[in-house]
Amino acid sequence: MTQVLPGVQESAFPRKLALMAGIGFLIFAVFPLLFGEFQISFLGKLFLFGSLAIALDLVWGFTGILSFAQGVFFSLGGYAMGYYLKLNLTAGSSDYGGNLPEFMVSNGLEQLPWFIAPLQYFPIAMVAMVLVPAGFAYLIGWFIFTSRVSGVYITIISLAIASALNTFFVSQQAYTNGTNGLSDIAPLSFFGAKIPPIGLYWMCLVFTTAVLIGAWWLTKSNLGLILRSIKENEARVSFLGYNIASYKIFIWTLSAGIAGIAGGLFVALNQFISPVYMAVPFGTQVVIWVAIGGRGTLIGPLAAALILGQVQNYAEQITQDWQLIIGVLLLIVVLFIPNGLMSLVPKQFGQAKSPSKSNSSHSDAGYLQAQLVDWITPLQKLIKTTLTIVRNNRPRC
Amino acid sequence: MLNQLALTYLFAQNSGFQIVPIINQLISGVGIVGILLLTGLGLAITFGVMGIINLAHGEFIMLGAYVTVFMQELFDMDLLLTIPFAFLVTAVIGALIELTIIRRLHGRPLETLLATWGLSIVLRGVIKLLFTAQLKYVQSPSYLSGNLKLLTNEQGLPLISISHYRLFIIGIAIALFLITAYLLYGTSLGRKMRAVTQNRDMAKCLGINTSLVDMGTFAYGCGLAGIAGTVLSSLKSVSPPMGQDYLIDAWMVVVTGGVDKLIGTLAGAVLIGESNAIIAFLLSDPVARVIVLLAVIVIIRYRPEGLFTVQKRG
Numbered sequence: 135m136t137q138v139l140p141g142v143q144e145s146a147f148p149r150k151l152a153l154m155a156g157i158g159f160l161i162f163a164v165f166p167l168l169f170g171e172f173q174i175s176f177l178g179k180l181f182l183f184g185s186l187a188i189a190l191d192l193v194w195g196f197t198g199i200l201s202f203a204q205g206v207f208f209s210l211g212g213y214a215m216g217y218y219l220k221l222n223l224t225a226g227s228s229d230y231g232g233n234l235p236e237f238m239v240s241n242g243l244e245q246l247p248w249f250i251a252p253l254q255y256f257p258i259a260m261v262a263m264v265l266v267p268a269g270f271a272y273l274i275g276w277f278i279f280t281s282r283v284s285g286v287y288i289t290i291i292s293l294a295i296a297s298a299l300n301t302f303f304v305s306q307q308a309y310t311n312g313t314n315g316l317s318d319i320a321p322l323s324f325f326g327a328k329i330p331p332i333g334l335y336w337m338c339l340v341f342t343t344a345v346l347i348g349a350w351w352l353t354k355s356n357l358g359l360i361l362r363s364i365k366e367n368e369a370r371v372s373f374l375g376y377n378i379a380s381y382k383i384f385i386w387t388l389s390a391g392i393a394g395i396a397g398g399l400f401v402a403l404n405q406f407i408s409p410v411y412m413a414v415p416f417g418t419q420v421v422i423w424v425a426i427g428g429r430g431t432l433i434g435p436l437a438a439a440l441i442l443g444q445v446q447n448y449a450e451q452i453t454q455d456w457q458l459i460i461g462v463l464l465l466i467v468v469l470f471i472p473n474g475l476m477s478l479v480p481k482q483f484g485q486a487k488s489p490s491k492s493n494s495s496h497s498d499a500g501y502l503q504a505q506l507v508d509w510i511t512p513l514q515k516l517i518k519t520t521l522t523i524v525r526n527n528r529p530r531c
Numbered sequence: 532m533l534n535q536l537a538l539t540y541l542f543a544q545n546s547g548f549q550i551v552p553i554i555n556q557l558i559s560g561v562g563i564v565g566i567l568l569l570t571g572l573g574l575a576i577t578f579g580v581m582g583i584i585n586l587a588h589g590e591f592i593m594l595g596a597y598v599t600v601f602m603q604e605l606f607d608m609d610l611l612l613t614i615p616f617a618f619l620v621t622a623v624i625g626a627l628i629e630l631t632i633i634r635r636l637h638g639r640p641l642e643t644l645l646a647t648w649g650l651s652i653v654l655r656g657v658i659k660l661l662f663t664a665q666l667k668y669v670q671s672p673s674y675l676s677g678n679l680k681l682l683t684n685e686q687g688l689p690l691i692s693i694s695h696y697r698l699f700i701i702g703i704a705i706a707l708f709l710i711t712a713y714l715l716y717g718t719s720l721g722r723k724m725r726a727v728t729q730n731r732d733m734a735k736c737l738g739i740n741t742s743l744v745d746m747g748t749f750a751y752g753c754g755l756a757g758i759a760g761t762v763l764s765s766l767k768s769v770s771p772p773m774g775q776d777y778l779i780d781a782w783m784v785v786v787t788g789g790v791d792k793l794i795g796t797l798a799g800a801v802l803i804g805e806s807n808a809i810i811a812f813l814l815s816d817p818v819a820r821v822i823v824l825l826a827v828i829v830i831i832r833y834r835p836e837g838l839f840t841v842q843k844r845g
Contacts, residue, residue: 200641277828283835286584286640290782291828297779298824305817414775418648425645454664458656464649468642469635512630 155346162339166332175331178338178403180443182396185345187423187435189392192349194421195429196358197385198285198365202417203274203292204393206299207267211394212407214266216316217250218259219401223320241308250309263398264391271390275383296414303409315408322402334403341399342436345392349432361385362430422460426467428474438475470506551691553812558693560808565701566766567800569759570777571784572707576752579790580715580724581745583633584644587651588781589774591753594621595760596769597658600667610672610765617761618754625753629746651778655771664771671765675699696765703762707755712793714751724748783827789837798839803827 162181166174190204220235234246252258274295278288303310310316321328329337352358363371364378372378401407410416427438442460449456467474570592577585595617602613632650636643678692715721726734727744735741759777767773780803788799803823810819830838 198641200644277832281832281835283832286644287786287831287835289584289641289644290786291831293779294783294824294828298821298828301817301824302821305815305821414779418652421645421648455656455660457652458660461649461652461656465632465646465653468646468649469632472642509631509635512634516630 155343159339159343166335171331174335175403176447177440178331178335179400180440181338181342182400182403183420183423183443184436184439185342185396186393186420187427187439188342188345188349188432189389189396190420191424191427191429191432191435192352192361192385193389194424195431195435196353196365197361197382199382199386200285200289200421201292201386202289202414202421203295204389204420205414205416206296206412207271207390207393208397208400208416209303209407209409209412210267210270211263211397212401212411213310213316213397214253214259214263214394215322215398215401216319216407217253218256219319219322219405220316221246221250221254223318235311237311237314238308243308247309260398264394267394267397268387268391272383272387275386279379279382279386292417293414296412296417300409300413303412310409313409315406315410316401317406317408319401319405321405329402331403334399338399338403341395346432346436353432357381422464424474425464426475428476431474431476434474434476469509553809555691556808556812557805558691559697560805561701562693562697563807564800564804565697565704566763566777567780567784567804568704568708568797569700569762570756570781571788571796571800572704572711573752573755573759574781574785575788575790575793575796576711576755577749578785579793579796580728581748581752582640582728583647583749584640585647585752586644586778587628587647587654588756589776589778590651590654591621591625591756591774592760592763592777593658593769593771593774594624594654595757596669596764596773597662597667597760598757599669599761599764600662600769603669610669610761614758614761617757621757621760622750622754626746626750628753629749633749634742634745651774655774659771662771666768666770668768669764671696700762703758707758708793708797711755715793720744720747779824783824787827787830787838789834789839791837792839795837795839799837802838 162177165177169177186204186208190201193199193201193204234243238246246254253262278291283291304312306312322334323329353361360371360376360381364376364381368378397407397411423438423442424435426442427436428434446456446460449459453459471477570588573591574585574588577583577588598617598620599610599613602608602616603610628650632646633643636646675695678694679698680692713721715724723734723739723744724747726737727739727741727748731741734744760774763777784799784803785796786799787803788795788797806826807819807823810822814822
């Protein structure tokens with residue numbers, strides 16, 4: 135069994151990866167000493183986006199389920215945290231009749247709805263932050279994966295889910311404050327002491343490192359091997375006696391749980407959540423990070439989220455057309471570098487690279503060149519034909 | 532006379548159950564059906580016939596709308612006259628995209644999906660560069676304004692009415708549907724299109740230029756989306772992200788109806804449009820949308836091949 139794929143044998147302790155991760159952690163750990171508060175909290179958000187991308191990578195890059203609904207789980211966790219902070223702010227200042235948030239009052243609610251009320255207690259909110267998205271994901275996963283629905287249809291279902299939930303949250307003005315979302319919320323505090331932005335940054339950094347290491351451990355384990363096999367050949371794995379649906383449901387639920395925690399931390403840091411993070415464009419953002427960074431690599435999506443996020447922050451001050459650049463980059467990656475930019479990194483740092491070595495021969499420079507030539511040929515043909523037609527039809531004198 | 536009779540009949544059972552608003556809602560549902568059919572038709576070609584997961588479909592609708600804006604700004608052209616231009620421009624762009632992108636990802640549906648999604652971002656960005664993000668407005672022809680009154684009360688106020696433009700949309704949608712059906716099932720070109728999807732290698736062996744047929748089919752599907760864009764441009768404002776609104780609905784129509792036969796698209800449009808209208812009447816618009824989307828998910832779960840597809844023996 136261990137001879138089948140090279141991935142398993144490499145599960146000896148990867149010194150290089152540990153070293154690199156350690157160095158990376160140290161570099162980011164000294165950041166708060168160098169930069170201002172705004173920069174730090176921005177970087178913290180990017181870390182959360184990075185862990186969101188890693189969570190999607192587990193589902194897409196390793197198991198082969200492309201989902202645009204990652205933002206939905208992110209926002210569900212975010213709303214759980216958002217309600218907790220909102221209710222604690224209004225509990226402190228009793229301007230709005232008891233502890234009812236102002237948008238509920240203005241929409242005519244008399245008392246806190248029963249499904250929001252428990253979120254004012256910290257332990258319940260923390261549990262809900264993980265369990266609501268994970269439970270929702272479990273329901274969806276159980277519903278979809280136990281059928282014969284194939285990959286592309288699942289993607290379309292995920293689009294429908296994102297669209298439906300976004301519409302729903304926008305329409306329930308009285309409970310969710312519609313498109314405005316939850317803003318003006320209390321800062322996260324720990325036993326009465328307010329956590330400063332640097333503390334939150336540390337939480338994000340530790341959380342993302344934990345997600346990275348956990349995901350790495352998971353993909354190196356036997357479970358990860360089965361997940362990758364499902365991606366390669368679903369029928370064969372099921373012939374071997376594995377229950378594919380339960381593996382898919384597990385990784386889908388786990389990914390949603392990670393997304394939920396990331397969403398909760400994001401709200402604590404950002405002090406704002408709205409249905410924007412639920413809608414398809416944000417889900418697309420996550421997919422783009424994973425695609426550009428490299429499916430099936432864990433560092434790739436994280437690095438893509440960090441770097442693209444930083445670049446976007448500066449680029450949007452200069453140009454209005456950042457999305458166009460991202461779109462072109464995505465097209466180039468899909469057409470010419472199917473394993474993502476991470477596959478262009480030289481092999482010396484290879485441990486951090488794609489565990490599925492089967493395709494890595496594809497993505498060196500020679501392959502890239504061949505792809506380019508291949509791509510240009512039909513264009514050349516077209517131009518040549520047009521030129522001949524034009525030449526033949528030229529009026530003779 | 533008939534009108535009066537119908538009125539007395541309707542108001543006789545006025546107690547408790549109101550039938551006029553329901554009929555009204557059903558009629559406005561017909562308007563939605565027209566839009567859905569129009570937007571779904573192009574996708575029925577690119578996805579149904581060719582099997583390409585085209586997430587840039589909404590952007591082709593947007594391109595068609597911008598062709599109309601451009602022609603109206605430059606030549607002050609009538610909306611109806613811009614339809615051929617919208618068809619041609621989007622078809623040519625579609626052909627180029629098939630040649631450069633879609634063809635290269637043949638047989639890899641998830642990659643195609645991702646590439647067309649990237650393409651939709653690029654098209655939106657390019658249009659934003661060319662026309663700015665400002666909302667544009669299209670003049671609908673004056674002879675298509677006004678309402679058709681189906682039923683009036685004693686004071687002459689319309690009880691049930693439908694705007695002429697909605698009727699025009701339905702007319703165009705049905706005309707395009709019939710043309711497409713004829714093209715697919717009645718001409719040798721359509722036979723070639725279907726042959727290439729059913730068995731590419733065999734079609735090639737029989738001397739069909741498969742790559743040309745692929746390009747033509749995709750271009751035709753994109754052209755249909757372009758026409759949809761022109762016709763829909765005067766309903767709302769024209770802006771780069773407008774296609775996104777239509778994309779998911781178009782997908783739901785095609786997936787619900789099934790891609791086996793073109794008639795499935797019509798059935799899907801009628802089903803989604805009318806149920807949307809009825810639920811919106813009973814509850815509210817957003818709730819109707821959520822319920823319809825959830826229903827479509829359930830349909831995909833239990834019948835991924837669509838509701839109106841004859842079950843094939845395995």
